[in-house]
Amino acid sequence: MSIYQFAKSIVLLAGQRIREELSQELIIETKSNPNDLVTNMDKETEAFLVSQINEHYPEHRIIGEEGHGQDVTDTEGYLWVIDPIDGTLNFVHQQQNFAISIGIFHDGKKYAGVIYDVMNDKLYHAEAGHGAYLNDQPLPVLKDTELVTSIISMNPNWLTKERTRDMYAPIVQAARSARSYGSAALDFAYVATGIIDSYITLRLHPWDFSGGMIIAEEVGAVVSNQLGEKLDPLHSSSILVANPALHQELLNDYLSPYRARLNEIHQGQFSRR
Ligand code: IPD
Ligand code: CA
Ligand code: CA
Ligand code: CA
Structure with a gap:
């Protein structure tokens, strides 16, 4: 399995875990201010993704919003940049309209991106140079607008x-x-x-x-x-x-x-x- 395929597979698994646990009560904490929230699901999802990456690719480095990754200061090798739940306020208030997001770079160059709209089961993904997809559908090149x-x-x-x-x-x-x-x-x-x-x-x-x-x-x-x-x-x-x-x-x-x-x-x- 390529790193790109692997990234998609763990994001889908992480999304499934979120959906399965949605009925459980959330533990909600504040971060920098009263509207900056983090939940146990943000932390658990990041911990899950990081443990999967560490297990399969121990030499890869990871930056994650909730701090399960490392303190990375250069872009050598493979670098995973992870947001376990993007749209935490939507997650808490709406239980929808949030996404898991991962960008992967190799020696500072773009390698692949994966965004999973968890509740709508929509996986947006791209391997750099090979086009972008929504699930299995290739996305057309954008048209110019005013x-x-x-x-x-x-x-x-x-x-x-x-x-x-x-x-x-x-x-x-x-x-x-x-x-x-x-x-x-x-x-x-x-x-x-x-x-x-x-x-x-x-x-x-x-x-x-x-x-x-x-x-x-x-x-x-x-x-x-x-x-x-x-x-x-x-x-x-x-x-x-x-x-x-x-x-x-x-x-x-x-x-x-x-x-x-x-x-x-x-x-x-x-x-x-
Ligand atoms: C936030 C969301 C939001 C944006 C904020 C982000 P989070 O991410 O993407 O749309 O306006 O700047 O911090 O904290 O929900 O992962
Ligand atoms: Ca946040
Ligand atoms: Ca975010
Ligand atoms: Ca987040």
Whole structure:
């Protein structure tokens, strides 16, 4: 079994475990603030995935949101970047609209991405260079769109903050419509399947974007930060993902006038380099 096949198989198993345990009462804790939740299922799912990877590929390294992986500072060899439940708030409140997300890199290059929409049994996956799939169906390359006829996804919180309101409100105003799904991984999957045309957010961690980046790029989406720079799996970043024409329109017409501010935000928030 290839590493790609193995990744899909453990994600499906992890999803099955979540579905089976859904009727059990959750143990919910808060992390950085009262709305930043983690449950026993987030931790158990990550522990399961990490133990499976360690058993089969002991030399591979792992970054996981809930800390079962290692403290990784370089991209040598195989690197797994794992979000055991992306959309924990949806998981807690809705018991749906959450996903397991894995991005795998080899010597810093994209290798494979897997996103599993657990309750809808939809597996989005891609091996770099070999196209992306939803279950067994190949996903077509994205068509270019313009903002006026596009649906974008953005968390409305960014429109309530003084520092970002003037930057993002014109995008929402010009778009055909806006959505907010509460799972970054599903946002990437929805761009990859054309359900939305762009996903825009100011802060994601590597486990939020790694799987999605690999899948979306396989169908021709452009994935960058909001300064137009490439993402890397070791650093948190702002995010702009869209089909090529829309990505260019958003970057040139809406975000580049705010380059100075975006640079400042990046230096303040993502200064681990
Ligand atoms: C969160 C979700 C959410 C995004 C947050 C993420 P989590 O991940 O992807 O959509 O807006 O920035 O932290 O904590 O549910 O894995
Ligand atoms: Ca979290
Ligand atoms: Ca996440
Ligand atoms: Ca998570």
